[in-house]
Amino acid sequence: FETPSAGSARVEGVEPRRRPGEAIRRIGYVSQSVGLYRGLSVADNLGVGASLRPGLDVAGAAARLERLGIPLTRRAGDLSGGQQAQVALSIALATRAPILVLDEPLASLDPLARHEVLVELATAIRDGRTTTLLSSHIVSDIEAVCDAIVVLGAGRVLLAGGVAAVRAAHRIDPDGGTAGPGLVARIARPDGGTIALLRSEEPGLREPTLDELVLGYLAVARPRAAAGEVAS
Numbered sequence: 001f002e003t004p005s006a007g008s009a010r011v012e013g014v015e016p017r018r019r020p021g022e023a024i025r026r027i028g029y030v031s032q033s034v035g036l037y038r039g040l041s042v043a044d045n046l047g048v049g050a051s052l053r054p055g056l057d058v059a060g061a062a063a064r065l066e067r068l069g070i071p072l073t074r075r076a077g078d079l080s081g082g083q084q085a086q087v088a089l090s091i092a093l094a095t096r097a098p099i100l101v102l103d104e105p106l107a108s109l110d111p112l113a114r115h116e117v118l119v120e121l122a123t124a125i126r127d128g129r130t131t132t133l134l135s136s137h138i139v140s141d142i143e144a145v146c147d148a149i150v151v152l153g154a155g156r157v158l159l160a161g162g163v164a165a166v167r168a169a170h171r172i173d174p175d176g177g178t179a180g181p182g183l184v185a186r187i188a189r190p191d192g193g194t195i196a197l198l199r200s201e202e203p204g205l206r207e208p209t210l211d212e213l214v215l216g217y218l219a220v221a222r223p224r225a226a227a228g229e230v231a232s
Contacts, residue, residue, distance in 0.1 A: 028092035032104040038077030061094035082113025153221030171205035
């Protein structure tokens with residue numbers, strides 16, 4: 001996505017307001033509810049996708065689902081949550097869109113199903129060179145497949161950058177007593193202790209995990225949201 005100036009956001013150079021059809025054709029989308037027709041077979045869902053998105057690679061999607069052991073003759077509503085997510089992902093990938101938007105597609109899956117979908121997603125991204133935007137509250141999902149992270153809270157961007165870079169720019173003080181301009185937040189530990197997240201590259205302290213980084217910035221945003229702060 002490009003935002004060269006206010007009010008003129010573009011998708012690969014296309015302005016959605018002026019050419020919505022062209023913008024949509026550049027995006028593949030999977031929602032949290034996966035969006036399948038539960039009463040139709042998997043094959044029929046692929047057919048519906050092809051009718052809505054001319055050029056959909058039905059054969060490629062079918063081959064991928066067969067490799068995953070998902071019968072094309074099975075009703076979508078009879079599949080497990082993980083299998084439904086794989087069908088929705090296969091249809092989105094079959095659009096061959098350069099941008100793939102995944103809006104919490106793994107939130108309702110058990111850990112094994114989520115892992116299986118993430119493995120397939122990571123493989124598809126590498127093979128297809130697709131730019132993927134993954135929205136998730138499960139930080140481990142982001143760490144497994146994403147190169148960059150954007151943390152949103154209180155209606156604004158709290159942190160943005162490459163995963164490795166933002167981790168390297170912060171440190172954890174395990175004693176939690178640090179104060180000063182480098183302090184981002186203090187994070188309560190389950191054992192009753194506290195750690196401090198710092199904007200620092202101090203070699204004597206360890207880098208935060210991605211969980212700690214996200215928790216720290218969200219902890220800062222919550223009191224501001226409660227106080228009614230509105231993003232500009």
